[in-house]
Amino acid sequence: MTALKEYQRLEAVGIWRENPKSQRHNVVVSLGDATIVVMDMQSRPLTHWSIPAVERANPGVLPAVYHPDGDPSETLEIAADENMMIEAIEKLRSAIDRSRPKQGRLRWGFLTALAAGLIALSTLWLPDALRAHATNVVPRVKRAEIGTALVNRVVRITGPECRDSLGAPALNRLGTKLLDSTPRRRLMIIPGGPRRAFHLPGGAILLHKTLVEDYEDPNVMAGFALAEKLRAGRKDPLAAVLEHSNLLAVTQLLTTGSLPTSALDAYAEYILSAAPDPIDADRLIAAFKDKGVATTPYARVLGSEDPTTDTLIARDPYANEMSPQLLSDGDWISIQGICQR
Numbered sequence: 001m002t003a004l005k006e007y008q009r010l011e012a013v014g015i016w017r018e019n020p021k022s023q024r025h026n027v028v029v030s031l032g033d034a035t036i037v038v039m040d041m042q043s044r045p046l047t048h049w050s051i052p053a054v055e056r057a058n059p060g061v062l063p064a065v066y067h068p069d070g071d072p073s074e075t076l077e078i079a080a081d082e083n084m085m086i087e088a089i090e091k092l093r094s095a096i097d098r099s100r101p102k103q104g105r106l107r108w109g110f111l112t113a114l115a116a117g118l119i120a121l122s123t124l125w126l127p128d129a130l131r132a133h134a135t136n137v138v139p140r141v142k143r144a145e146i147g148t149a150l151v152n153r154v155v156r157i158t159g160p161e162c163r164d165s166l167g168a169p170a171l172n173r174l175g176t177k178l179l180d181s182t183p184r185r186r187l188m189i190i191p192g193g194p195r196r197a198f199h200l201p202g203g204a205i206l207l208h209k210t211l212v213e214d215y216e217d218p219n220v221m222a223g224f225a226l227a228e229k230l231r232a233g234r235k236d237p238l239a240a241v242l243e244h245s246n247l248l249a250v251t252q253l254l255t256t257g258s259l260p261t262s263a264l265d266a267y268a269e270y271i272l273s274a275a276p277d278p279i280d281a282d283r284l285i286a287a288f289k290d291k292g293v294a295t296t297p298y299a300r301v302l303g304s305e306d307p308t309t310d311t312l313i314a315r316d317p318y319a320n321e322m323s324p325q326l327l328s329d330g331d332w333i334s335i336q337g338i339c340q341r
Helices: 002-006 083-100 110-120 127-137 140-158 167-179 218-234 238-244 247-256 261-273 283-290 295-301 309-314 329-338
Strands: 011-017 025-029 035-039 045-050 054-058 064-068 075-076 186-190 196-201 204-207
Touching: 011 083, 025 075, 025 083, 035 075, 045 064, 045 075, 045 127, 045 261, 054 083, 064 083, 127 247, 140 186, 140 204, 140 238, 140 261, 167 186, 167 218, 167 261, 167 329, 196 218, 218 283, 218 295, 218 329, 238 247, 238 261, 295 309
Parallel strands: 186 204
Antiparallel strands: 011 025, 011 075, 025 035, 035 045, 054 064, 064 075, 196 204
């Protein structure tokens, strides 16, 4: 803890890349409370790394290249002239390594020690604070694993994801256009369940098959997908999961990197029955316009009970002109039949 306090609020400039196919971005690197915070040049956070889970890809070589433990595809490069930041990171990593009682025993080093202390002194910690801490430090690769596990629990209720040789590639192309998709973010069509659309950690947006089978206009399905994209960006999906997990489940996440099956099942049941969070009409209209999606078809499906319906129809950015073609007729027909083969 002394070492962490010594380097609080230390900042440097670096180059961050989310994956090998992404562009490299100039970023500001800041040491926080047991984390490395990567921000864009306007000081907007891009990602948080837990210092105990940070690995160096090129020990002893400059510029220094770091990545999260288990995910070498995401990298952070710090130049040789930022020697104070490199020295601070290496000092903290060395201090944490020395504190480990046995090599390989603690998966997340300092965070695991913190969680073990929490178990012994649980009355001194607030559950909400622990959930917030877990949300900030769980690496991206672990979020993807939790998202996959949740999908597996959800489809036990809704039925398996609809996929075929024609519909799946067409759906991927539409997802790339609407969601700026990466391997971590994609659209899925499911055959059952009470909700028309919802999202999960890891980037999956699940859409009920009626959105493609019951409507001839692809703007309906695209609208529900964009609305879920906005909901996912407004609140961290992992935070939503942890809000419905007990203290033992959150502690297990910090110590092992996974949630118990009971917590996954509880959230799967919740998300399938929960009402979607409301979204401001101005944000919807801006997002739809940016992706070339008309708002009126989506609004008519929402119905008069939704408070945004009238505004979405009155201010449809494509009310007086034809909206850009989202996908080819062949792709739309393939998506409409994705659950029928």
